Amino acid sequence: MRILLAEDDPLLGDGLRAGLRQLGFLVDWVRDGDAAERELRTQSYAAAVLDLGLPLKDGMEVLASIRRAGITLPVLVLTARDAVPDRIRGLDVGADDYVVKPIDLNELAARLRALVRRAHGQPQERLTVQGVALDPAARTVTQAGVLVTLSAREFDLLHALMLNAGRVLSREQLEQHLYSWGQEVESNAIEVHVHHLRRKLGSALIQTVRGVGYVLARELLKLP
Amino acid sequence: MRMPRSLQGRLLLLVLGLVVGVWLATATLTWIDVRHELDELLDSHLAQAAALLVVQQAAEIDDDHRGVDAPTLHRYAPKVAFQVFHEGTLAQRSSNAPAEPMLEFTGRAPDGFRTIAIGGTAWRVFATRGRERDVQVFVGEQVESRNSILWAVLRSSLGPMLLALPLLALAAWWAVRQGVAPLRLVGRALAQRSPQALQPIAVKGAPSEMTPMLDALNRLFERIADLLESERRFTADAAHELRTPIAAIRAQAQVALGAAADAERLHALQATLQGCDRAARLVEQLLILSRLESGAEHVLVAVDLAALARQVVADAAPLALGKRQGIEVDATEPCTVRGDATLLSVMIRNLVDNAIRYSPSGATVKLAVSNAQGVVELSLDDGGPGMSSDDMERLGKRFFRVVGSGQEGSGLGWSITRRIAAVHQAVVRVARSRSLGGLSVEIDFPGQRVA
Numbered sequence: 001m002r003i004l005l006a007e008d009d010p011l012l013g014d015g016l017r018a019g020l021r022q023l024g025f026l027v028d029w030v031r032d033g034d035a036a037e038r039e040l041r042t043q044s045y046a047a048a049v050l051d052l053g054l055p056l057k058d059g060m061e062v063l064a065s066i067r068r069a070g071i072t073l074p075v076l077v078l079t080a081r082d083a084v085p086d087r088i089r090g091l092d093v094g095a096d097d098y099v100v101k102p103i104d105l106n107e108l109a110a111r112l113r114a115l116v117r118r119a120h121g122q123p124q125e126r127l128t129v130q131g132v133a134l135d136p137a138a139r140t141v142t143q144a145g146v147l148v149t150l151s152a153r154e155f156d157l158l159h160a161l162m163l164n165a166g167r168v169l170s171r172e173q174l175e176q177h178l179y180s181w182g183q184e185v186e187s188n189a190i191e192v193h194v195h196h197l198r199r200k201l202g203s204a205l206i207q208t209v210r211g212v213g214y215v216l217a218r219e220l221l222k223l224p
Numbered sequence: 225m226r227m228p229r230s231l232q233g234r235l236l237l238l239v240l241g242l243v244v245g246v247w248l249a250t251a252t253l254t255w256i257d258v259r260h261e262l263d264e265l266l267d268s269h270l271a272q273a274a275a276l277l278v279v280q281q282a283a284e285i286d287d288d289h290r291g292v293d294a295p296t297l298h299r300y301a302p303k304v305a306f307q308v309f310h311e312g313t314l315a316q317r318s319s320n321a322p323a324e325p326m327l328e329f330t331g332r333a334p335d336g337f338r339t340i341a342i343g344g345t346a347w348r349v350f351a352t353r354g355r356e357r358d359v360q361v362f363v364g365e366q367v368e369s370r371n372s373i374l375w376a377v378l379r380s381s382l383g384p385m386l387l388a389l390p391l392l393a394l395a396a397w398w399a400v401r402q403g404v405a406p407l408r409l410v411g412r413a414l415a416q417r418s419p420q421a422l423q424p425i426a427v428k429g430a431p432s433e434m435t436p437m438l439d440a441l442n443r444l445f446e447r448i449a450d451l452l453e454s455e456r457r458f459t460a461d462a463a464h465e466l467r468t469p470i471a472a473i474r475a476q477a478q479v480a481l482g483a484a485a486d487a488e489r490l491h492a493l494q495a496t497l498q499g500c501d502r503a504a505r506l507v508e509q510l511l512i513l514s515r516l517e518s519g520a521e522h523v524l525v526a527v528d529l530a531a532l533a534r535q536v537v538a539d540a541a542p543l544a545l546g547k548r549q550g551i552e553v554d555a556t557e558p559c560t561v562r563g564d565a566t567l568l569s570v571m572i573r574n575l576v577d578n579a580i581r582y583s584p585s586g587a588t589v590k591l592a593v594s595n596a597q598g599v600v601e602l603s604l605d606d607g608g609p610g611m612s613s614d615d616m617e618r619l620g621k622r623f624f625r626v627v628g629s630g631q632e633g634s635g636l637g638w639s640i641t642r643r644i645a646a647v648h649q650a651v652v653r654v655a656r657s658r659s660l661g662g663l664s665v666e667i668d669f670p671g672q673r674v675a
Contacts, residue, residue, distance in 0.1 A: 009468050011499045015475030018492060022482045082469035102471030105478045 001025035001159065003112060003135070003176055004048040006036035007064070007078070008055050012101075015050065016078075019105035024139050024152065025112070026180040033057025040066050045073055046116045049108070050081040052090070060093055067094035074115035078103065079120040113137060120163045127162045129216060132201055134162050141201075148200055153178055157193045161206060161216040170213040190214075231407065235400040240393055251382050258377045262370055266591030269339055270350040271305065274363040280358045281308050281315060304368045305347075311362040319655040326362040327351050339367060377649075406430050410438070418639060420451035451518075458517055462510045465636070468507060473499035509636040512570055516643040522560040524648070529600055529669070530555035530593045532565065536572040537591055542579060548585045551576075555593035559600045561669040565647050571644040575604045575665055588660055600669040608662035616654045 003020065007013035008031045017027045022104060028043070030036045033054040040048060040062070052059035077095040079086070090098045096115050099108070113136045117125065125132045133142045139155055141148045150158065160169065160177040169177075171190045176195075179185050186192070192216060194206055205217050228234050296656055305321035307314060314323060326349045327338060338349050346367035353360045385595030408428055424442040428436070473496055480492035537553040544551040562566075572591070579589040594601050645652045649667045657664035 009472060011495055011502065012468055012472035012475060014495055015472050015479055015492070015499075018479040018488065019475050019482070022479065022484075080464050080471075082464075082467075101467040102474040105475055105482075 001046040001112070001116060001156065002028070004036065004039050004043070004045045004182060006031075006033070006048065006054060007051045008032060008053070008058065009051075016105070020112075022058070023105065024108040024136075024155075025109065026156070027179070028180045031055070033059060033062045037065055039061045040071055040073070041069060044173060044179070047074040047076065047112050047119075049076050049078050049112070050095070052077060052081055052086075060090065063090075063095060064093050068162060072119070074112075074119045076108075076111055076115060078108070095103045116163070122163070127159070127165075129162050129165045130205060130219060132158075132162070132205065134159060143201055149207075150197070150200065151193075153189075154193050154197055154200075157190070158197055158201075161214065165183065165216050166218045168209050168215040170214050174214065232397075232400050232404050235403070235573045236393075236397055239396045239400070243392060243396075244389070247382070247385055251378060254381060255374065255378060259370075259374055262373055266365065266370060266372055267348070267350065268346065270337070270363045270365060271352070273304075274350050274352045274361045275317075277306060277308050277361045277363065278354045278359055281310065281354065281361065303366045305364045307362040309362075311358045312360075315359075321362075321364070325360065326364055364444060367625070410434070422446075454517055458514055462514075465506060465510070465560055466503065469499055469503040473503065506636065509640060511635060513640055514641065516567075516640065516647065522564045522567065522647050524564060526560050527562050527563045527565045527568060528558045529563075529568065529602060530557065530559045532568055533591050533593045533602065535575055536569060540573065542578045543577070544580045544589060547580060547583075549580060549583055550588040551580070551590075552588070553591045555591070557595065559593050559595040561600050561648065563669075571641050571667075572602070574641050578637055579604055579606035579608065579663065582606070583662060587662065590660060602667045602669075604663075604665045605657040605660045606662040606664075607657075607660040608661045610656050611654070 001024070004014060005016055005020070005027050007016060007029070010031075013029050013031065013071050017029045017221070020027045028039060028045070030039055031054075034055065034056045035134050036048075036050065036059075037057060039045075050059045050063060054062070059077065059079070063077070066075075074096040075094065076097040076099060077090045078099050078101060079090070080101050082100040096119075097111055099111065100137045113125065117123075117136075125135065125137060131144055132148075135141075136159060141142075141150055141155065141158060156178050157174060160174060175185050178190075194208075198206060205216060207217060209215055228237060269391045302320045305318045305326075306316075307318075307321045307326060308316040309325060317323070326340065326342060326347065335351055335353070340347055340349055340353070342364070347364040348367050348370070349362055349364040351360070351362050406429070407428055410425065410430075413427070422525060424445060425438065427438060430438060476492045476495040476499055480496060482490050483489035483492055533555040534553055537551060541551055576589065576591060583589060583606045588605075589607070590605045592603050592605075594603075642652060645667055648669060650667050651669075653666040655664045656662075657668070
């Protein structure tokens with residue numbers, strides 16, 4: 001899951017990035033409000049962690065601005081401002097969650113997963129499609145009760161497809177889910193990962209829509 | 225006698241004391257006056273009676289007269305007595321008069337008034353004699369009778385006053401109580417206040433004597449409210465500012481715990497330590513700011529700013545050299561200002577630290593202290609990136625907010641610098657450095673004549 005972290009404090013930003021990476025997130029870290037807004041407008045993130053006291057542009061302004069632009073990704077505001085009016089304003093402007101520093105990294109990760117899940121209309125943490133169950137917190141996948149070992153990228157790819165089950169995702173969209181900045185993306189990387197997933201989970205699970213991308217059907221179509 | 229502690233008691237005591245004093249004085253004067261008048265009147269009666277007896281005796285003298293006791297005609301008569309002697313022999317006397325002359329004839333015969341004791345009683349006696357000097361007349365009156373009159377006069381004139389005294393005391397007590405009622409009202413209002421209530425106190429119809437006190441009290445409330453508000457804001461801000469470093473320490477520690485690789489763990493642990501140092505520095509700065517904010521009086525003495533500048537640069541030099549920066553100080557001649565050496569030191573250190581931190585490797589930081597026409601100027605130039613005029617503006621206006629720059633500063637340095645400058649009534653100017661291209665900070669200590 002790729003998220004944007006907007007935090008101007010070097011130590012905290014570094015710690016959050018490292019911690020969230022340990023917990024399986026792909027983290028892009030920006031240190032000012034302008035960069036945060038630019039990234040949110042141009043890149044596709046599963047969610048964003050936004051500090052409010054950002055230089056150049058206040059976090060609240062960034063939030064209001066992207067909401068006006070129709071960007072609906074889940075935003076978790078992480079701030080030192082704990083006054084109730086601040087919280088209310090943050091939520092009203094468009095934050096999906098409002099967390100006061102300091103926060104436990106596991107809790108932050110859980111909140112982010114919950115935000116992403118809800119954004120995709122999933123009430124439960126575990127995603128189950130066609131007998132394949134994915135646990136985002138434990139980062140495990142089981143098929144018919146049997147644990148399937150996946151690489152981190154394969155897991156992220158499957159997670160993205162399962163979250164968007166029934167929707168076709170383009171190769172570019174999938175790449176954005178899988179790679180953070182600076183990571184070299186081989187031109188056929190997605191194809192390779194899809195290939196591996198099909199080998200491990202069966203070829204019928206992920207379907208190719210030629211010229212568009214890939215889709216994971218909600219229900220296995222019974223072919224006559 | 226000790227004055228009572230209560231104003232009411234004090235007023236009551238004074239009023240009643242004065243009244244009683246005036247009455248006593250009046251009584252004394254009356255006593256003296258009445259006694260004088262009484263003596264005059266009764267003495268004249270004695271003299272008159274004596275004269276009468278002398279005349280009568282001169283008319284009635286015969287050789288064979290015997291001492292005759294005059295009858296007692298009235299119950300008051302025993303209080304007066306007379307004796308008439310003819311050629312040394314008692315001719316007549318009142319029944320209560322002794323046989324011996326009331327006054328002894330020793331040498332010169334007595335004449336005029338005397339007060340003597342006869343049979344243990346004080347008598348006022350008038351002695352005189354006839355023209356032929358053969359008749360001697362004594363008329364006496366008991367002194368006690370005069371005193372009785374005196375007392376009677378005093379009783380009737382001062383008695384009602386004595387009776388009125390308790391009533392007067394009661395009236396005075398009531399009046400004084402009414403008079404000090406506003407004081408009691410204020411006292412009650414203050415006693416009922418909660419410690420948080422610092423709004424001005426208002427007493428309806430407060431007497432003009434109380435207005436200065438109430439005004440002073442309200443001004444005090446105002447100052448306390450301001451102080452409390454600034455304390456409250458400070459505490460909130462401090463807690464707020466400490467959240468980020470603590471969050472960083474926590475995150476880094478958690479990363480270290482969860483790190484799979486040694487390098488990652490090492491990095492996180494070092495970052496944790498760095499976070500602790502930063503939190504400690506922040507606390508230190510908060511404490512300095514809190515001391516500055518508390519409004520305590522700072523003792524300003526003559527301080528050589530040039531010497532302080534040299535010391536600070538000497539201390540900071542290793543840091544600058546570590547970043548391969550050039551650092552220099554131009555402060556040769558003593559420049560005395562009235563100030564607090566510790567605070568000034570903190571201020572200069574903040575400025576120099578900032579310059580070193582924000583300037584890249586290879587840049588120069590230059591501190592100078594000069595004295596021109598009694599104005600001591602401290603200036604700091606650096607070859608760093610400088611600041612946009614917008615940021616300079618914000619630097620001036622912002623208080624206690626992190627100055628966002630990507631650098632790990634608390635943003636308190638500037639607040640502290642400005643506060644310390646304010647304590648010294650110094651003017652701070654921030655501009656682009658003409659000599660080095662980065663930031664230029666000038667602090668003027670105006671009107672500080674060098675002694």
